Amino acid sequence: MKLVSSLPLLISATAFMLAAGFKRGRIALASCHVGLSAYILVKAVSSGLDRPDTYVLFTLTSLAIPAIHAWILIQRDTSPLCRKGIAKLAVTLAPSCALLFMWSRPGLLGQWMPELSPTLLETLGEHSLLSIGSLWLFAPVLGLSLLLTLTRRTADEIALFGALAAQMLAISLLKQPHLSTPLLIAAPALLIFAVISHIYAMAFVDSLTGVPARRALEHKLAGLGRQYGIAMLDIDHFKKFNDTYGHDVGDQVLRMVATQLRKVQAGGSLFRYGGEEFTIVFNGRKEEEVVAALDEVRQRVEHYPMRVRSPQRPRSNRQGKQSREGQAQESEQVTVTISIGVAWRDTDEQPSVVIKRADKALYKAKGAGRNRVMTDGPDPRRQRRTRSGAAA
Ligand SMILES: Nc1nc2c(ncn2[C@@H]2O[C@H](COP(=O)(O)OP(=O)(O)OP(=O)(O)O)[C@@H](O)[C@H]2O)c(=O)[nH]1
Structure with a gap:
């Protein structure tokens, strides 16, 4: 049982090490905060909340959790192991450490028991330990976290929101350890999930365009x-x-092309192959349908009204400053075109061979004047080309 109750702390320590290793500043702060808070909550309940010292410790911790969480939410993602990161870590842990220190001096926290407002003594119900006062603090922080989750849509925000919600429920259900312990474990586990999502994105997602x-x-x-x-x-x-x-x-051009390619019909999966090359894989689709979809996306890129800043660069810093202070930088519209080569798998062909053939078709499309779709197949009768509009 002792091992189970120390699991939240162990998982939080793991989350912190992962977050620190991958420079996830806010997740690292939240891991430490969640771990130390869980330790205090479990300790308070096991020591007996009927003792004034422990009750005050528990009450102040249940207020500190949302307050510190709000502070973490508005932080920038600095590396947790640099000087600034360590300072932030100290600020995050200071309130809980101070409470633990005061709790270790008998009678020190207990003397504040009569000072606690009625909203901090009144709980949500007979089975709940969450006070009305604490709920008033949790609610806006959960709201802020939800707002950040909906606007930023990142794994970090989802995990931070989930961890806070899990902590609030854990406090409420602290009298039932079989319910509160899994919740206290879920909070740092969600933070680990955020770091793993980040590692996944680093390995599998192109950071410039956001495509796989x-x-x-x-x-x-x-x-x-x-x-x-x-x-x-x-x-x-x-x-x-x-x-x-x-x-x-x-x-900017690469990002625009990726955005247009994402809209390709016929159920293709888009990847950045490298440099200015992309790959689309069409699984179980008809060739005619795919060629039509590719030609449509080619035209969509060609007709995209791409505005870029004018190429005239300031000759000196003074000139650059003058142009920044004066009129807005001039922009011009440019036409971007793409060439596409597509190959269909023939019996027993490996994907690498199909890619080579698609590359051959792309090379032919470039040679034929660019801004076109060309297919390659072992059977020359299957070769075709599609083109409309002018090359860039
Ligand atoms: N801005 C930017 N340029 C990149 C990136 N990756 C590769 N490049 C550039 O892409 C260019 C590729 O040029 P080339 O392979 O000569 O081909 P191209 O000019 O597109 O000519 P064609 O393919 O023959 O139409 C090189 O100048 C690379 O430096 C990137 O992520 N961002």
Whole structure:
């Protein structure tokens, strides 16, 4: 039983080490906060809440939990092991450590018992230990956390919201350890989930465009069925964008193309293959349907009204400052086009062979003037091309 009650602390320590290792500042702070709070709550209940010292410790902890959580929510994600991160950690842990210290001096906390307001003495019900006063503090912090979850839609926000909700329920159900212990374990477990999601994204998601990366493509290729097609897509004259407008405009073009490619019909899965190349895998789809969908997306990119800042760069810092202070930087509209090569799997072909054929078709599309879709198949009668509009 002792092992079970120390699980929240152990899992919190694991969450902290993972978060610190992967520089997840807020998750690291929340892990420490959740772990220490769980330790205090379990200790308070096992020592008996009928003692004034312990009751005050418990009450102040149930107020400190949402208050410190709110502070963590508004922090920036700095590395937990740098000087600033350590200072934040000290601020996070200071209230709970101070409470524990005062609790170790008999009579010190208990003297505040008569000072507690009636809302801190009145609980939600006979079986609940959550006071009305504590609920008043939890509610707005949960609201803020929910708002951040809905606006940012990240695993970190989901985990921080879930951890706070789990802690509130755990306090409420503290009289029933078979219910409160799993909740106290769930809180740091959610924080571990957030770090794992981050690790997953680092390995499988391209940070510039937000689409699955090459490693995710490898996994996809390993699990394909018998009938599939692979399209290789490349932005035309992309080097020119970088050279004319700068690397950040090149990045902007990459993001726009990725956004358009995400809308591809026919159920394709999009990946960034590398550089300015993308791959779309169509599993169990008809070739005609796929070629039509690819041509549609090609046209959508071509007709996208892409505005970029003008290539005239300031010649000196003074000139740059003047133009920033004066009129807004001029922008111009550019046309972005893509070339696409697609290959359909033939009997017993490995995905790597299909990719090579799709690449061959892409090369042909480039050679034929770009801004077109071309297919490649072992049977020359299956080769086709689709094009409308002009190349960039
Ligand atoms: N901005 C930006 N540029 C990148 C990125 N990855 C690769 N590049 C650039 O993409 C360019 C690729 O150029 P090339 O392979 O010569 O092809 P291209 O200019 O698109 O010409 P074609 O493919 O023949 O139409 C290089 O200049 C790379 O530096 C990136 O993530 N961001």
